[in-house]
Amino acid sequence: MKKGRIKGAIGAAVLGTALVLGGCQGASGAFKTQEYVSDNDIFRAVLPEGMEQTDMRFQTNSALMMLDGGDDKNLQVVVFGGGKENAIPGQEAAADLNGYKESVNSYIEKNIPGLKLTWDKDNSESREGMDQCISAEGTAEISGSKAKVYGLYMENENSYYGGVAFGGRGEIASVKKVMSIQPGEVGTRETTGMDFIYGMTAVLDKVNNSNMLELKKTMEDMEGVKSTDLTSIERQAAANLLSSWSISNKASLLETVSGLCGDKGHNADALSVLERYGSDPSESRDAFISSLESNGVSDKEKIYMLAVYDARAAFGDRALMGWDLSRAVSVLEMGYAAGFLTYDEAVSQATEVAKLAQTTFSSWEEFNQSYLYGYSYWSEEDLEDPSSSAAERAQMVKSLTESSASPFRVDWNISL
Structure with missing residues (x-):
């Protein structure tokens, strides 16, 4: 299977990011983990260590984080988090967690031309501090390349959180074991002009x-x-x-x-x-x-x-x-x-x-x-x-x- 690197648009209008699709890699062993803190500490995501982080704050209490494992890790993750009223840019507030999951997946698919996501059935999970949690696995395909994809979507009283990971079979297996998203200490950053x-x-x-x-x-x-x-x-x-x-x-x-x-x-x-x-x-x-x-x-x-x-x-x-x-x-x-x-x-x-x-x-x-x-x-x-x-x-x-x-x-x- 060929390994391709394409350019997608993840942002309120266009925000370029590379997405690696190369699904034929085998297991890569256990990952050490790291906590990645989003802009203004809106949320914190636990994922494999050493990934390159890029943040964008859509609104005051809504952000997007992109994590790229680089050439040594065939893994990329997009994480969303924020208030329910404006959790996904350009979309109406979701009525429930299922609606939020669909909004996240639709947003990613819409903003990466040619990307097709195929999902298996959802799984209900329990996560500390969250009222509800859904996970799903599937396949991502673009320009003849394929990768495994894993999605995790959660909600508490005021916010939604979602993460979608793309990578080889081994990377996704490890991400499933360690990935978590939790509210941050919003507003702790010192304000500036x-x-x-x-x-x-x-x-x-x-x-x-x-x-x-x-x-x-x-x-x-x-x-x-x-x-x-x-x-x-x-x-x-x-x-x-x-x-x-x-x-x-x-x-x-x-x-x-x-x-x-x-x-x-x-x-x-x-x-x-x-x-x-x-x-x-x-x-x-x-x-x-x-x-x-x-x-x-x-x-x-x-x-x-x-x-x-x-x-x-x-x-x-x-x-x-x-x-x-x-x-x-x-x-x-x-x-x-x-x-x-x-x-x-x-x-x-x-x-x-x-x-x-x-x-x-x-x-x-x-x-x-x-x-x-x-x-x-x-x-x-x-x-x-x-x-x-x-x-x-x-x-x-x-x-x-x-x-x-x-x-x-x-x-x-x-x-x-």
Whole structure:
């Protein structure tokens, strides 16, 4: 049986990794084990020692770990772990562990072109600290090469964990004996200025299932990533910037960011709307509503105008700046992903925006509330309407705030 090494995409969009398929090797003897700790200690996986580890954090409390045994071990493992609400990027939350297992397998198969996984029946297992555990064995095939595959999927009250190992018969037999995944001590890593920057876009990252800055940087730092994989990300990011922002190059990107941080964002536009209706900060909310109704303002218009009124009442002239500054950082991150900025340029510019946020607001609570008012203004949807996307964003902020690995645990006044 030939031994092949192919390039697959394991990531929120494309994250290159090599997968070895060579199923004709025999038993390789007992493995010494090692505990591999995921990014931000979201989970810990016990597997054969000495494997090369690459991590990516999809969300604050959801991560992916890739482990490569190299040429001396015909073994590769992909491990997922995270909160049930966003355990697998780009997919709806699984209804149960069986649904999660299918999501993991589908994600891997979808992101490695030509890969076909064939599974035998599931086995129910018992693992310490887990409410339920399923394992499965099967075969992986791609480009005429085959390998054994072993999957382990577990859940506790709040999280799902899954690992899929590819290798020869001997390697998989050993992995079955030693593989385990356990929750880590989430959030124990010391926070940095980059965590603050990621916090500013945490809600949008949750919507998009990834942070484009972290995704592309991870790919660039990995060995053996195909240039076509990076090109794919750059084209996607450039297309998004053009369609959503009319940004086509570095100059227009920086001009947009400057405007969002100055007088060309939604904050300035929204405050001018209040001025057109003669509203001033001393006017009561009820009086403002009466004024809108007497001027024949539609219910749709009333929603976003009240959002601006409430934002100004809370934050004065800073009303929607949380929304504008969050979008400014997102544009910079997308600009790096599109190739308009270097990583250092994007981080430097994002740091300046973060400093402005620190001087504009006094806490994550203020910043996020301003962000939500801005989203309500932009979407023309009511934050109090449970069926609206605005209320959905508000729930995202709440769940991120309450998460054990909340992006908003970073000291608001951290040195940048």
